[in-house]
Amino acid sequence: MIRVDNAVKSFGNKKALDGISFTAGEGQIVGLLGSNGAGKSTMLKAVAGLLRLDQGLITIDEKTASLSTRGMLTYLPDVDVWYPWMKLSDAIQYMKDMYWDWDDKKAHHLLDFFKLREDSLIQQASKGTRAKMKLLLALSRQAKYLLMDEPFTGIDPFARQQIAQAIVEDFMEEGQTIIITTHEISEVEVMLDEVLFIHEGNLMLTGHVETLKQERNKSLIEILKEEYDHARV
Numbered sequence: 001m002i003r004v005d006n007a008v009k010s011f012g013n014k015k016a017l018d019g020i021s022f023t024a025g026e027g028q029i030v031g032l033l034g035s036n037g038a039g040k041s042t043m044l045k046a047v048a049g050l051l052r053l054d055q056g057l058i059t060i061d062e063k064t065a066s067l068s069t070r071g072m073l074t075y076l077p078d079v080d081v082w083y084p085w086m087k088l089s090d091a092i093q094y095m096k097d098m099y100w101d102w103d104d105k106k107a108h109h110l111l112d113f114f115k116l117r118e119d120s121l122i123q124q125a126s127k128g129t130r131a132k133m134k135l136l137l138a139l140s141r142q143a144k145y146l147l148m149d150e151p152f153t154g155i156d157p158f159a160r161q162q163i164a165q166a167i168v169e170d171f172m173e174e175g176q177t178i179i180i181t182t183h184e185i186s187e188v189e190v191m192l193d194e195v196l197f198i199h200e201g202n203l204m205l206t207g208h209v210e211t212l213k214q215e216r217n218k219s220l221i222e223i224l225k226e227e228y229d230h231a232r233v
């Protein structure tokens with residue numbers, strides 16, 4: 001279980017996280033949603049052990065999040081981190097060398113699913129294709145925790161929902177916990193169990209997606225718009 005307790009992080013005068021607490025349990029897909037600059041990437045980096053909090057505690061299976069918990073999770077950043085000369089096959093080899101839980105069979109299944117070629121140069125691929133490559137590299141590990149920052153950016157809207165559905169049905173590991181940040185809420189909500197809506201570093205809303213929708217008789221995007229308008233008053 002991922003447990004975040006009173007996470008506070010400032011950059012200069014800017015409070016990126018202002019006392020956020022939540023848990024993400026086994027087998028759950030949690031959507032970390034909010035407007036630009038809300039603090040989503042900061043939260044994910046802190047869970048990934050890449051950023052030190054000013055206050056608060058994050059634990060992954062009761063171990064404090066730090067570089068030593070990195071092996072338990074896959075972190076998919078919102079930026080490209082590959083060398084310009086790298087082909088997809090080089091990136092795959094790098095991941096294979098780096099992580100003992102790399103699953104070659106799954107990687108081949110994902111190559112087929114995304115219709116990707118191993119000999120493609122990553123840098124020359126279109127934005128959407130690069131996003132699919134990154135998803136392949138993240139999903140081919142059997143890590144217990146998967147943190148994905150804006151994984152669908154650049155992927156066309158026709159494919160997004162299909163990919164979201166396939167992650168849940170075909171590519172998610174048994175008992176795996178996924179935290180995902182996205183602005184593509186309508187297409188991705190099919191995959192979400194829980195939602196965390198943050199605004200200016202504060203958690204405005206948290207809950208089970210289906211329960212919230214039923215209680216308010218609204219779509220997820222309508223609920224979040226309502227919360228956003230309310231927060232800005």
Ligand SMILES: Nc1ncnc2c1ncn2[C@@H]1O[C@H](COP(=O)(O)OP(=O)(O)OP(=O)(O)O)[C@@H](O)[C@H]1O
Nearest residue numbers: 011014015016034035036037038039040041042043
């Ligand atoms: N390294 C940094 N140095 C200074 N300020 C930062 C840094 N990282 C984040 N911030 C600031 O912290 C706030 C939260 O940023 P963050 O990237 O977490 O937002 P976000 O919700 O992921 O936004 P977006 O949806 O635009 O990606 C912003 O005001 C941002 O400018």
